[in-house]
Amino acid sequence: MAALSDQLLVFTILGYLIAMISHAASYAFSGKGAVAAISRPARQLVTVGAGESGSDAPAAVPPSGSVPPTGDVPARSTGRAAIAARIAMVATVLATALHLGALVTRGVAADRLPWGNMYEFVLTVTFVGAAGWLYLLFRWPSVRQLGLVLTLVMVLLLGIAGLVLYTPVVPLVPALNSYWFEIHVTTIVFSSGILLLAFVPAAMYLMRAGYESGKRSFPYVLARRSPSAVTLERLTFGLNAFAFPIFTFAVIAGAVWAEAAWGRAWGWDPKETWAFISWVVYAGYLHARATPSVKRNVVAWISILGFLTMLMNLFGVNFFFTGLHSYAGVN
Template sequence: MNTLLFNLTLAVYFAATVAYLAYLVKPQELLGKASRWILTAGFAVHLAYTVDRYLEAGHTPITNLHESLSFFSLAIVGVYILFERKYRILILGSFVTPLALLIMAVSTGFPSAIMPLNPALRSKWLALHTIMAFLSYAAFAVAFGAAIMYLIQQHFLKNKKLGPMYQKLPSLDVLDEINYRCLTIGFPLLTFAIISGAIWAESAWGTYWSWDPKETWSLITWFVYAALLHGRLTTGWRGKKAAILAIVGFFVLLFTFLGVNLFLPGLHSYK
């Protein structure tokens, strides 16, 4: 059942991605609604897969790279659906859904077998710390999509090429607002994830901070987004600068999550 649900999720996310990209090319209302419903169905199946894996494993299924990438994809889709409901910008899905599909596809490259839980992970902090972290990652992923759209839209305005694509994309102000809202949601969640991780580390290893590669890069990621939030609140960073930093921050985040696990093994390495 678990494998069936995973494969079904992958198939539905692929269909949703195709539908959203088709909507980007030809934004018809019926196609937009179909894209939304397909993605929502995919999210429901993905959630069922995650719950089924939780019941089988007996713990939050975020303990290896396969599970973590899958949960990351689930969080991105869930957060995007919430933003789409608030802002009614279906075309944002054309930039976010492919990312969720890609992350889900990458998860297939890692072992999916449920293994006995590492003693250090047998803690009440497992669910709280990891879920908060992935929700923050998801908010930054949506900001990444909005930032890409912002730069594209600004390029059209700067070069006075107000063609079909320009007409399809939201205004720069709306895209900048989405970027900011994602930041105000993601940054507190990331902060809480780091603090809870430090408390968990103290109970598991006897120290709040050991400068493990994962800890170090998590702190770097936090400083990148802290600088972006500080710049927006105090010096009025908006527009292109904020969009570029949102993109840079997301690539730093991806390295913190995936690159560190693959290239800089430490206490937090996934198998």
């Protein structure tokens, strides 16, 4: 089962890679239509590409069907672009299914939940992000243009997991043999996956906002087919607001577990310190988002900074620091 899991991971990366290339092809094939749309008068653009509702501002998590087809591209894509988009969707679904298979077989081989080391943790976090992306995609198809960024992140993280972080199946270290393993690590994994997903619209928002302000240079032009800046910003907020309470519970559960295992709830271990830094940044994001005087660009950058602190906690702490959490299998 362990060998099968390794093979499924290879096919999973290939699946996400095919999806990424297909998203890029769909974007490229529709470029001619985008240029034509930009050159048309504003009244003609509204007639062809605007949503019928007249507004592209959904709720914090947009209700079904409320996100209109936004951007400067006509709603009807070229034939080749549509085919590439369908291939990207199918490849993403298949890759996510293979991803789940790699996790399940890994868990069966280890006879435990498959997130006992850094390699397994990355596999699980990326799966949560991919599954969450499919949920958004099937409910609000207009966000499909974000698939290029999402699949790129998947290929990079899973490639690092397979090439750098890989660890053979081994039993849990004694420190993890506790029922708190299921509680603390599960909530950390789930919240981290949602925060990973929130990074995508946050990054795209900055490009789309620049594009809507008149910037047509790289990288702003990459956002010409994305949902509107308002939609991306509110999607970022909805995902972060959903994940933050879960992440907060995970940090508290970790402190309770530390009290039971090590006799202290908090000792400023490197992992604990960076978890606290991430919590402060995301709390700052929510506070800034609720403050009208803070510009939305600044809010988006805070969200991206939060994601970078999560990456530091995931990779940097395990590679560059030693502490009580040094059981990732890479030291």
